[in-house]
Amino acid sequence: MSVNVSAQKAPSFVVKANQPTATVAPTMWGLFFEDINLGADGGIYAELVKNRSFEFYNPMMGWKEEKRGGGEGSLLVHNRNEINPANPRYLRLQVKSDQGEYGLINEGFRGMGVKQGNQYDFSVMARQHEGSNLALTIEVVNAKGEKIGGATLTPSGKEWEKYSVSFTASATEPKAQMVLLAKGKGAVDLDMISLFPKDTWKNRPGGLRADMVQLLADMKPGFLRFPGGCIVEGRTLDERFQWKKTVGKPEERELIVNRWNTEFSHRPTPDYYQSFGLGFFEYFQLSEDIGAEPVPILNCGMACQFNTGEVVPLDQLDPYIQDALDLIEFANGPATSKWGKVRADMGHPAPFNMKYLGVGNEQWGEQYVERYKVFEKALTAKYPNVQLISTTGPFPDGEEFEYLDKTLRSMTDARVDVIDEHYYRPAKWFRENATRYDNYDRKGPKIFAGEYAAQSVAIASPDNKNSWEMALSEAAFMTGLERNADVVTMTSYAPLFAHAEGWQWTPDMIWVDNLQAYGTPNYYVQKLFSTNAGTNVVPVLRDNKAVTGQDDYFASATVDKKTNELILKVVNTSDKAQNANFVIEGIKKLQGKGTHTELTSQKLDQVNSFAEPKAISPTQKQVNVKGNTVSMLLKPHSVNVFRIKTS
Template sequence: MKRTSIYAAALALVSLGVPQALSAQPVKLTVEANKPVAEIQPSMWGIFFEDINFAADGGIYAELVKNRSFEFLTPMMGWKELKTGNASGKVLIENRGDAHINNPRFAHVTVDAANGGFGLTNEGFRGMGVKEGEQYNFSILVRNSENSPVKLTVELVSADGKKIGECSLDGFKDGWNQYTASLTSKATDAKARLNIIFTGKGSVDIDMVSLFPHHTWKNRPNGLRADLVQLLYDLKPGFVRFPGGCIVEGRDLANRYQWKTTVGKVEERKQIINRWNTEFSWRPAPDYFQSYGLGFYEYFLLSEDIGAEPLPIINCGMACQYNTGEVVPMNQLEPYVQDMLDLIEFANGDATTKWGSLRAQMGHPAPFNLKMLGVGNEQWDEQYVDRYKVIAKTLKEKYPNIKLVASSGPSPDGDRFDYLWKELKALNGDLVDEHYYQSPEWFYKNASRYDSYDRKGPKVFAGEYASHTKGGTAPESRNNWEAALSEAALMTGLERNAAVVHMASYAPLFAHIEAWQWNPDLIWFDNLRSFGTPSYYVQKAFANNKGTNVVPILCGGAAVAGKDSLYASSVIDQKSHELIVKVANASASAKATQIEVKGVSVNAKSASCQVMQAQNLADYNTLDTPTKVAPKPAAVKVAGSKLTLTLDGRSFYLIKVKYK
C-alpha cells in the first residue's frame, strides 16, 4: 500500500472512532509501591442524591400512587372519577385547615351504587410499574362518620384496560382508621393504573391512598425500590449526600427543604411543591411534588443500609441565588442554626433527648453516628460567609468533632470561587465543596487541578461533577463514552491528590426516562427497569477499588496527567496487599505499555485486568442495552516486576495485582 493510502486509511479510522494502529514505542510507567504519599479516606467516593428527575417520588421511593393525599396544588391531579353500571357519585375535596396543618385535605366521597360502582382511578407516575406474580400492598385511611354500608374494591388495570389484580375492603368505622389489603398482579405492565371503586349507598372520607410493592429494599413495608437501591449498594459508596442540591435552598425560603417536616409519621409530613416542577420551561413537570415519604430518617437508614456515611445538607438562611435570592436577616438566623443542632441530636442523641427519642420511636434506637454536615448548597458572596461564620461558631462549640462542608459557589473558578476559598481558608474550614459541570476538554485539562492545592488548608469535597457532552436526541445519550472517559481521566487526578481531595460524588444521581429535568445523570430508569451509564461503571471502578494509600505512578519522573494522552493513578490496599492501577488512554491510538512496580514483589498469578471502551465515543447504555459500555476482562502479562499490556485507544483500564 502506498504511504498516502496508509495515511488516508488512518484518517478514516480516526473519523470512525476506531483506534489507530499500535504506537511504535512502548510507554513506560513506574509505580513506587513502597512509597505511600497520602491516605485515602474511607468516604472518598460517594453518591449525591437530589430529588430531581423524579428521583424520589416516582423513583427510589416505591409508592405507586401519585398525589395520594390530595395535597397537590390541584387536589385531583393524577386522579379521575370512575363509574360502572348505573352508579352515580361525586367527590368533594375538604380542607381541615389548622386542625391538620401538614395534611389538611381529604376526599369526601358520596356514592349511590346498588348496581355498578363509583370511585377514582389513579394514573401513577407516568403509569404504575407492576410485575406478574408480585404482591402489592394497598392501604387507605377511611372515616365513616355516617356508618354508611359502603364497600371498596381495589383493582389493578393494565394499559389496555384489562383487570390484572383485585382485592376488597369493608367494615369501615367512624374516626380515621387505616385499612389494608394485598393483591397479586397477573401481568407485567409499566403503564398500569389503580382503581378504587365504592359500592353501596352513602358517604365516606378517604385520605392517604397508597400502593406499594411487597418486594422493596430489604422488604421494608412502604420502603424503597429494590433495583435502584441495589445499584447504589453495588457502588460501595463511602457517603451519601442528601437531600441535594438546589432542593435544599428552594426557590424562596418558604419552600426551602426543612428536615423536621420530613420525619415522624408519614401521614403527618408536610408535602411541598418540588422546585424542579417549573424550573426549566423546556422540561416542565407540573405534577412534581415532594411527599417526603423519603425523608431524613429514610436517608439516614439508606446510608446505613449501603454502608455509607450520611452527609446531610441544611439550609443556611438563603434561598437559591439564581431565583429569588432571599436571605433571612442576620438577627433572625437562630432558628436555622437550631435546626442544625437538632438534626445532630436526631442523628446522634440517645433516646432520652427530644430528637433522639423521635428517632427511636421511628424504629432506630441506636444513633446514626453522624460525622459531617453541609452548611448550605452552593451559595456565594458576603451574605454566605456572614451566615457561615455564625453557624460554624455555634456548631463547633457544641459539636467540635462534626466536620462542616462549606460552599465554594456554583462554579469551579472566578471571583466568587476565589473569594470563598480565601475566606474559608482564613476560618480554618473543614471541607470546601467544589462543583463542576463542564466539557470533556475541561475534565482532561483539570486532571492536574489539585496538584498544587495547599495540603495544610481546608480539604476538598468535589460534591457535584459531570462531564457534559452534546449527545444525541435520546436523553440518556449525553451519558456517552466520551463523557465517562473524560471523567475517568479527572478522577485519576482526584485520587492522586487524596491528600487534599477527601470526598467526591457525581451528580445528579437518578433520572426517570420519561420525567427528567436535567441530564446527564448517573442512573436511568423507567417504571420497571434501570441501568447504570458508562459514567456509573467508571464511578464503580474507583469506589470498589479505592485502596488505603496513594502511591506514585510516574512517566519520565512526572505524574501521568495528560502526557501522551494518558491519565493514571495508583493505590495500594494495605489490608488486602493489593496494588491497583487505573489508566485512561484518551487518544485514538492504542499504546503498548509497560508498568514497572518498584519497592515490592508482585504475585504474577494474581494479576487481573478490566477494560472499558466503546466503538464510538458517542456510544451509550439504554434500558434495552444496559451494558453496551461496561467493564470487560482484558489481558495483562506479568514478568518479574513488570506488567505489560496494550492500552486500546479511548479506553480505561483497571489493573490489580497482589504484592508482598
C-alpha cells in the same frame, strides 16, 4: 498476547509502590442524591400512587372520576387545616346510586410499573359515615383497562383508621393505573391512598425500589450526600427543605412543591412535589444500609440565588441554627433525648453516628460567609467533632469561586473543615484539569468534589448525553482526584437518578423507568473507582513525572494494605491502541497473576439504554506478571484497572 499496535516504542510507566504519598479517605468515592428528575417520588421511593393525600396545589391532580354499571356519586375535597395542618386535605367519596360502582382512578407517576407474580400492598386512611358500610374494590388495570390484580376491603370504623389489603399481579405492565371503587349508597372519607410493591429494598413496607438501591450498594460508596442540591435552598425560603417536616409518621409529613416543578420551560413538570415519604430518617437508614457515611446538607438562611435569592436577616437565623443542632441530636443523640427519641420511635434506637454536616448548598457572596460564621460558632460550641462542609458556589472558577475560595481559606474567626466544589463542564475541561489539585495547600481545608459531570452540549441543555466520551473524560479527571487524595477526601457525580419520562436535567448517572433501572457509562466509571479505592496513594510516573495527559494517558495508583494488592488505574483517551509496560518498584515479590478490568468503546458517542443497558460495561480478565513488570495492551478510549497481588 500479541496485538498489532503502532510502531513507536511502548510507553513505560514506573509505579513506586513503597512510597505512599497520601491516605485514601474511606469517603473518597461517594454518592450525591437530589430529588430531581423524579428521583424520590416516582423514583427510588416505591409508592405507586401520585398525590396520595390530595395535597398538590390542584388537589385532584393525578386522579379522575370513574363510573361503572350506572354508578353515580360525587368526589369532594375537604380541608381540616386547624386539626391537621401537615396533612389538611382528604377526599369524601359519596355514592348516590344502588346500581353499579363509583369511585376514582390514579394514573401513577407516568403510569405504574407492575410485575407479574409480585405482591402489592394497598392501604388507606378511612372512616365510614353514619349509616354507611361501603365496600371498596381496588384494582390495578393495564393500559387497555383490563384488570391485572385487585382486592376488596370494607372500612368498619367511624373514626380515622388505617386499612390494608394485598394482592398479586397476574401480568407485567409499565403503564398500569389503580382504580378505587365503592358500591352501595353512602359516604366514606379517604386519605393517604397508597400502593406499594412487596419487594422493596430489604422488604420494608412503604420502602424503596430494590433495583435502584442495589445499583447504589454495588458501588460500595463511602458516603451519601442528601437531600440535594437546589431543593435544600428552595425557590423561596418558604419552599426550602425542612428536615423536621420529613420525619415521624408518613401521614404527618408536610408535602411541598418540588423546586424543579417549574424550573425549566423546556421540561415543565407541574406534578412534581415532595411527599417526604423519603425523609431524613430514610436517608440515614439508606446510608447505613449501603455502608455509606450520611452527609446531610441544610439550608443556611438563603434561598436559591438563581431564583429569588431571599435571605434571612442575621439576627433571625436562630430557627435555622436550631434545626442544625437538633438534626445532630436526631442522628447522634441517645434515645432518651428529645430528637433521639423521635429516631428511636421510628425504629432506630441506636445513633446513626453522623460525622459531616453541610452548611448551605451552592451559595456565594458575602451573605454566605456571614451566615456560615454564625452557624459555625453555634455548631462548634456544642458539637466540635462534626465536620462542617462549606461551599465555593456553583462554578469551578470565576469571581464567585475566587472570592469564596480565598475568603474561606484565610478565615481566622471560624473553622473551615471541608470545601465543596462543583463543576459541570465540557469533556475537554475534565481532561485538561486532571492537575487541578496538584498545587492546592496541603495544610488547608479538605476538598469535596460534590457535584461534577461532563456536559456533551451545555449546562442544563436537554440534549446532553451520557456518552462514552463524557465518562472517559471524567475518568481521566478522577485519576487527578485520586492522586491528590491528601487534599480531596470526598467526590460524587451528579445528578444521581433520572426517570425516562420525568427528567428535568441531563446528564444523569442512573436512568430508570417504571420497571427497569440501568447504569450509564459514567456509572461504571464511578463504580470502577469506588470498588478499587485502595488505602494509600503511590506514585505512577512517566519520565519521572505524574501521568496527567502526556500522549493522552492519565494514571493513578494505590496500594490496598488490607488485601496486599497494588491497584493501578490507567486511562487512554487517544484513538490508538498501545502496549504499555508498568514497572513496579518497591515490592519484594509480585504474585505472578492479577486482574485487568477494562471499560471501553470504539464509539465516543455510544450510550447505554433500556434496550442495551450494558452496551458499555466492564469486562475482566486475568493477567500474568513477569518479574516486576506488567505488560498490557491499552485499547483506544479505554479505562483500565489492574489489581496485582503482592507479597
